[in-house]
Amino acid sequence: MLNVRQMHGKYSDTKMQQLIYAALQQEIFSYFESSDKTTKWLGIGSTLRISPDQNSNYLQKVSQWFDDIKRQIPDKIDLDTIAVLGGFPFDEKFEAKSLFKDWQTGIFVLPRIIMKVTPEQTVITEIKLHKFSEDSLESVLDTIIELATSDKKMTGFDLVDLDPKWDRQVDKLATEIKQSNSLKKVVLGRYKKGTIIGELDWYKTLKALRALNQTTYHFMMRVKDQCFVSATPERLFKIDGTQFWTAAVAGTIGRGNSETEDNRKALELFKDDKNRQEHQIVVDEIATRVSRFAENLQYQRQPMILKNQTVQHLYTPISAQVEPKTDVFKLISVMHPTPALGGLPLTSALHLIDRLESQGRALFGGPVGYITLANNSEMIVAIRSMYVYKTNFLMFAGAGIMPDSVGTTEFKETELKFQPMTKLLQYLEDK
Numbered sequence: 001m002l003n004v005r006q007m008h009g010k011y012s013d014t015k016m017q018q019l020i021y022a023a024l025q026q027e028i029f030s031y032f033e034s035s036d037k038t039t040k041w042l043g044i045g046s047t048l049r050i051s052p053d054q055n056s057n058y059l060q061k062v063s064q065w066f067d068d069i070k071r072q073i074p075d076k077i078d079l080d081t082i083a084v085l086g087g088f089p090f091d092e093k094f095e096a097k098s099l100f101k102d103w104q105t106g107i108f109v110l111p112r113i114i115m116k117v118t119p120e121q122t123v124i125t126e127i128k129l130h131k132f133s134e135d136s137l138e139s140v141l142d143t144i145i146e147l148a149t150s151d152k153k154m155t156g157f158d159l160v161d162l163d164p165k166w167d168r169q170v171d172k173l174a175t176e177i178k179q180s181n182s183l184k185k186v187v188l189g190r191y192k193k194g195t196i197i198g199e200l201d202w203y204k205t206l207k208a209l210r211a212l213n214q215t216t217y218h219f220m221m222r223v224k225d226q227c228f229v230s231a232t233p234e235r236l237f238k239i240d241g242t243q244f245w246t247a248a249v250a251g252t253i254g255r256g257n258s259e260t261e262d263n264r265k266a267l268e269l270f271k272d273d274k275n276r277q278e279h280q281i282v283v284d285e286i287a288t289r290v291s292r293f294a295e296n297l298q299y300q301r302q303p304m305i306l307k308n309q310t311v312q313h314l315y316t317p318i319s320a321q322v323e324p325k326t327d328v329f330k331l332i333s334v335m336h337p338t339p340a341l342g343g344l345p346l347t348s349a350l351h352l353i354d355r356l357e358s359q360g361r362a363l364f365g366g367p368v369g370y371i372t373l374a375n376n377s378e379m380i381v382a383i384r385s386m387y388v389y390k391t392n393f394l395m396f397a398g399a400g401i402m403p404d405s406v407g408t409t410e411f412k413e414t415e416l417k418f419q420p421m422t423k424l425l426q427y428l429e430d431k
């Protein structure tokens with residue numbers, strides 16, 4: 001059995017800020033915040049952790065690990081107040097060719113201290129393999145807060161484009177799609193790497209991530225010298241009891257400098273055939289998959305516009321009803337990857353991605369998020385993201401390639417998709 005103790009109720013805002021600050025100075029932390037800001041999870045440390053070995057079915061391994069944790073929680077605890085946090089790789093079969101091989105295969109933790117924050121309440125849980133000391137949970141938290149210090153500072157960074165000929169690759173791929181009888185869409189990614197001069201302060205990083213990307217999710221996960229950061233707008237799915245939500249996010253245009261220009265661009269995106277088709281592929285495929293396990297599927301025929309800091313997307317939210325106790329891990333394997341990150345048909349798209357992309361995707365484009373021990377979960381698609389290893393970092397940005405795609409246009413689109421992370425680093429310089 002695991003030892004579990006909890007504190008319920010409203011925690012003061014100041015205390016919460018102090019705790020988040022302290023948590024992000026720790027060697028291991030995890031953070032999830034929903035784009036509607038109604039759910040936050042903060043994890044400090046790790047009581048149990050699962051990083052896979054190669055050649056194993058990671059999803060199945062995490063699922064068994066998760067069931068095993070559930071069995072070890074004392075009866076009186078509300079299982080919805082405890083979650084594991086982490087992420088799966090985009091495709092565990094992809095060869096590890098990236099600079100950052102370690103997280104090629106995914107990572108999940110059961111934190112030692114977990115804080116769940118919703119508008120109704122804050123629940124803080126401590127989980128240990130061994131008996132608790134004499135100190136109360138409150139005084140454990142106070143000690144964590146007291147000991148937190150940070151004098152980390154980043155003074156600069158460099159940035160290298162790892163795929164300088166990517167636009168030509170896109171033109172070739174578009175021709176290949178045009179000539180193919182079956183291939184409809186392939187999402188091709190490009191990468192940038194760099195080095196940080198000085199050191200990133202993770203608390204300042206989170207603060208900046210939230211301030212610069214107010215309409216997106218915020219995800220951060222650090223295990224010692226590795227950290228993954230994302231400001232994705234894309235939900236893979238959310239499940240709460242029998243309620244299920246997902247969304248198609250595909251089709252992109254930049255933001256305007258004025259409200260008029262911004263709306264003009266949104267209209268241009270809405271009326272653009274290539275983007276509408278690219279979006280429809282995602283809607284149709286998601287709807288087909290969801291209808292296999294859910295009922296009462298609901299979504300609008302026309303997409304909406306989702307506005308983020310540097311881009312706007314075509315967006316179709318989809319909701320449905322699922323059976324009670326639906327297996328979250330099954331949902332992940334059915335829903336991921338959608339044609340927003342993979343392509344259509346899936347298998348040929350994945351082969352092309354593996355062959356053409358210069359780095360392994362690892363967590364880029366993979367499902368990351370939280371899963372409560374009561375089987376409620378929100379998994380998001382890890383894009384607009386950055387992977388940091390010591391002072392090195394790697395970034396990813398992709399675009400849906402269709403028969404009529406033009407390399408230089410897609411290149412510009414991916415430049416906009418890199419911006420949430422490049423602007424984050426620029427902002428953090430000398431802060």
Ligand SMILES: C=C(O[C@@H]1C=C(C(=O)O)C=C[C@H]1O)C(=O)O
Pocket residue numbers: 187234249250251252313340341383384396397398399400401417
């Ligand atoms: C692949 C990315 O974004 C995906 C591709 C999009 C597109 O091609 O229009 C839009 C949103 C995402 O589904 C990325 O941001 O790296």
